Amino acid sequence: MKTILQEVIENHKREEETKNNQIAKDTQKENSRRDFFRKAALGGIGLGAMMGASMEDTLAHTTSKVNRFSAPTDLKITDMRVAVIKNVGRTPIIRIDTNQGIYGLGDVRDGGDERYALMLKSRILGENPCNVEKLFKIIRQFGHHGRQAGGVCAVEMALWDLCGKAYGVPAWQLLGGRYRDTVRLYADTPGFDDPKEFAAVMKERTEVQGFTWLKMDLGIHLVADQKDALNNSKFWNGAKGQYDTRDYMSYGSTLHPFTHVQINEKGLEGLAEYVDNVRNAVGYEIPLSADHFGHFDINNSIRFGKAMDKYRLAWLEDMVPWMYTDQWRTVSDALETPTCTGEDIYLLKGFKDLIDKRAVDVIHPDLGTSGGLLETKKIGDYAEEQGVAMAMHMAGSPICFMANVHCAAATQNFLSLEHHSVDTPWWEKLVTMTGSQPMITKGFANVPLDAPGLGVDLNEEVIREHLHPDAPGYFEPTPEWDEKRSWDRLWS
Incomplete structure (x- = not known):
């Protein structure tokens, strides 16, 4: 073993000498190899010597891919x-x-x-x-x-x-290492009024695009135009969707318990028919999550959830506002279908009450809100200790997406990461991968194994094509x- 190691060290020395000769020609400002190793060690690369090799040779071998043009400290x-x-x-x-x-x-x-x-x-x-x-x-x-x-x-x-x-x-290495080389994605798919059309899209997600986890929009917007499906919805102009936020007293800005919109039996039957068509198209092997139900209260959440139990959905997401921990616990205890929330919560402190009280079955942080890579890993680790799984919400650019990939790779209780821009043809082209693998392969994100940092760089031409007109x-x-x-x- 030591002979093999000595050969590795000698080969590395020869390679290093060749590299140094080339670097000397390119720049006179580069730090010497000894100086770089000294700075790298002081900056946090504290490594034991390798089986009798000198510390210098150990550092030379184990940091051979470190950027020689960077003095981190x-x-x-x-x-x-x-x-x-x-x-x-x-x-x-x-x-x-x-x-x-x-x-x-x-x-x-x-x-x-x-x-x-x-x-x-x-x-x-x-x-x-x-x-x-x-x-x-x-x-x-x-x-x-x-x-x-x-x-x-x-x-x-x-x-x-x-x-x-x-x-x-890679960033995952700085978080403590990785549990997986690929990250499972779930494809978020906006709803269609025609359930057969929607089912066809969902089938394409699995058979063509390779996704093994799906999510759909499911809520009162699908039955709002049906006679006697809802109570009190006409009072709210724009009650079909949660994004009516024109003012602070609009439907989308009013907390769920305060709208008093209720779902009647006809509405529940219409929603059940919708989910039945989707399940028939994609089958039961594929986990199928649901979101965007509408702003109705805890009682209607339970009635709705019970109507969905037979379809074995992977989770019902954001049925009541995340801060109502006790209401979440009541909903979760009443249903067989798993419950899920968290995309708007900041820091581990915001998740602790939900986790400690087992108020939801799945936590669902958005790394762009929850505190970034390290804080989200801390959230996942804390949930893991309490037996709670973690999925990850994501609707950002490929930069945020890759930040999520690194965090998901480093977190054991991870289930699936959202890919929100499946149908945007230029989305992946906003960046170039700096490693050897593509960003996504058949419904799974590839964890960068040979690229530093997040593993992406900007594609300036495409970014410029899609700049927002107000900026x-x-x-x-x-x-x-x-x-x-x-x-x-x-x-x-």
């Missing part, structure tokens, strides 16, 4: 810029630049405001991006539930991307966000 954040694309309405992409020319990419959650991220620029300028947890604690207070966490999470994503690039390793700039300078003007401490 000397990295400093120098800028943050934004480009907003037309993805699920609008999705801001941030780029954090450094003094060494490498940069990190992040994604403000779909439907969020780029200013949630830009206001954090002054808090992180001059800092070392590899100190991810330290920087997260500095900016954490500026996030909140829903889209308001988008800025904090975008920065956290970009920091892990930068840290991985600096040390030459047409492509990573323009943002000096107006450089200055910090407030005292951020939360205690005296």
Whole structure:
């Protein structure tokens, strides 16, 4: 064994000598190999010597793929810029630049405001991006539930991307390693009024696109025009969908228990027929989740859920607002179908009550809201200890998607990750993969094994084609966000 190891070391020495000769021709500013190893070790690559090999040879072998043009301990954040694309309405992409020319990419959650991220620029300028947890604690207070966490999470994503690039390793490695090489996806599919048409689309998802987990929109919008299907829906102009948020007293902005919309037996029969057609098309082997039911109260949630029990849905999602933990527990105890919530919850602290009280069967964080890669892994790990599974919600750009892939790879109790843009032909083209594998293969995301950071880079041409009209700039300078003007401490 030692002979083989010695041959590896000798071969590596020869390869290193060839590389160093080439590097010397390209630049006179590169750190020496000894100096790099010293800085890398001080920056956190603490490794034991390999079976009698010197520490220098050990480091040379085990860090052979580390970016020689990066001295991680000397990295400093120098800028943050934004480009907003037309993805699920609008999705801001941030780029954090450094003094060494490498940069990190992040994604403000779909439907969020780029200013949630830009206001954090002054808090992180001059800092070392590899100190991810330290920087997260500095900016954490500026996030909140829903889209308001988008800025904090975008920065956290970009920091892990930068840290991985600096040390030459994938983000999942920085989270403690991976459990899987591929990540199972569920395909989110908007509903059709014609159940047969919808069933055909769902069948294509499995037979052509290769998905092994599906999700559908299922709710009162499907039966709203049927006579006597609902009570009190006419009072709410726009009650067909949850996205009527024109004002704070609109249907979509009113918490579920306060609309008093009720489902009648005819409505339940119509929804049951709809699900029956879908199940007949895709069968029972495929897990089938459901979402977007409408804003009705806990009693109607139970009536609806019981009508769906026979179809063995994988979960019923967001039936009541996530903060009503006791109501969730009541719904979950009343149904055989698993319950699921979490896409709007910020930080592990927000999930603990749901998990501790076994109020839902599946937690469903959105990494663009929940706190980023490390915080979402902490959420998953905590849920695992309590016997609760984790699926992951995602409707962002491919950058956020890949951040989710790394987190899912590093979390054991993971079930499935949402792919929200299956039908958007240019979505994958927004980025290029920096490793050897494609982003997705037949319903599974490939975990980057040979690419640092998040494993993607921007496709500038495609990004420019899909810039949002209200923010047409492509990573323009943002000096107006450089200055910090407030005292951020939360205690005296």
